[in-house]
Amino acid sequence: DVKVTQSSRYLVKRTGEKVFLECVQDMDHENMFWYRQDPGLGLRLIYFSYDVKMKEKGDIPEGYSVSREKKERFSLILESASTNQTSMYLCASSPQDSSGELFFGEGSRLTVL
Amino acid sequence: GENVEQHPSTLSVQEGDSAVIKCTYSDSASNYFPWYKQELGKRPQLIIDIRSNVGEKKDQRIAVTLNKTAKHFSLHITETQPEDSAVYFCAAIPVGGGYNKLIFGAGTRLAVHP
Numbered sequence: 001d002v003k004v005t006q007s008s009r010y011l012v013k014r015t016g017e018k019v020f021l022e023c024v025q026d027m028d029h030e031n032m033f034w035y036r037q038d039p040g041l042g043l044r045l046i047y048f049s050y051d052v053k054m055k056e057k058g059d060i061p062e063g064y065s066v067s068r069e070k071k072e073r074f075s076l077i078l079e080s081a082s083t084n085q086t087s088m089y090l091c092a093s094s095p096q097d098s099s100g101e102l103f104f105g106e107g108s109r110l111t112v113l
Numbered sequence: 114g115e116n117v118e119q120h121p122s123t124l125s126v127q128e129g130d131s132a133v134i135k136c137t138y139s140d141s142a143s144n145y146f147p148w149y150k151q152e153l154g155k156r157p158q159l160i161i162d163i164r165s166n167v168g169e170k171k172d173q174r175i176a177v178t179l180n181k182t183a184k185h186f187s188l189h190i191t192e193t194q195p196e197d198s199a200v201y202f203c204a205a206i207p208v209g210g211g212y213n214k215l216i217f218g219a220g221t222r223l224a225v226h227p
Binding site for chain 2: 004033035040041042043044045048058059090100101102104105106107
């Protein structure tokens with residue numbers, strides 16, 4: 001069974017704080033993704049990575065950065081959290097083949113006060 | 114870029130009825146269309162998918178149809194059960210969207226009432 005683990009299920013941070021969201025997958029997948037989920041907006045892609053140290057912007061990268069130093073780990077960084085970044089963050093991974101299936105983590109619900 | 118629109122945003126049915134969720138996409142070159150189910154408090158999980166060389170695919174009580182000409186695809190759930198209650202997301206992979214970079218619809222919250 002593929003396992004994608006997000007380190008924190010719930011976080012509460014203050015405006016201006018630096019926030020790290022960690023994601024680890026155990027299936028040796030090449031591709032990893034960070035999505036943001038908001039009611040009525042679905043899942044929107046923030047960043048993705050197709051290899052170690054490689055990253056590409058998704059549809060809403062502003063205010064976020066990512067790090068992929070090891071194949072199994074993909075981190076999302078909010079350099080200076082703002083209230084409009086209060087959301088559910090979902091990490092996902094997939095193998096390099098073209099099957100298309102994404103395997104999601106349980107999500108990290110971030111509240112910025 | 115690719116845009117995926119999903120309707121309705123909420124759907125309420127009686128147990129045993131059918132449910133249909135529709136999605137339209139903008140990029141005619143998109144060739145992969147999955148559906149994900151997200152139960153309350155759980156992660157989204159793939160339930161069925163279809164590729165552009167196929168018009169319909171079935172898996173027990175769920176089916177997906179694809180109309181490439183009209184650029185829309187639909188999820189059909191027959192004989193609905195309370196455990197079908199969830200949020201359903203459609204998605205597509207746009208041109209140049211390798212690496213399984215999915216673009217999702219806004220989601221449909223399905224409620225099945227006993």
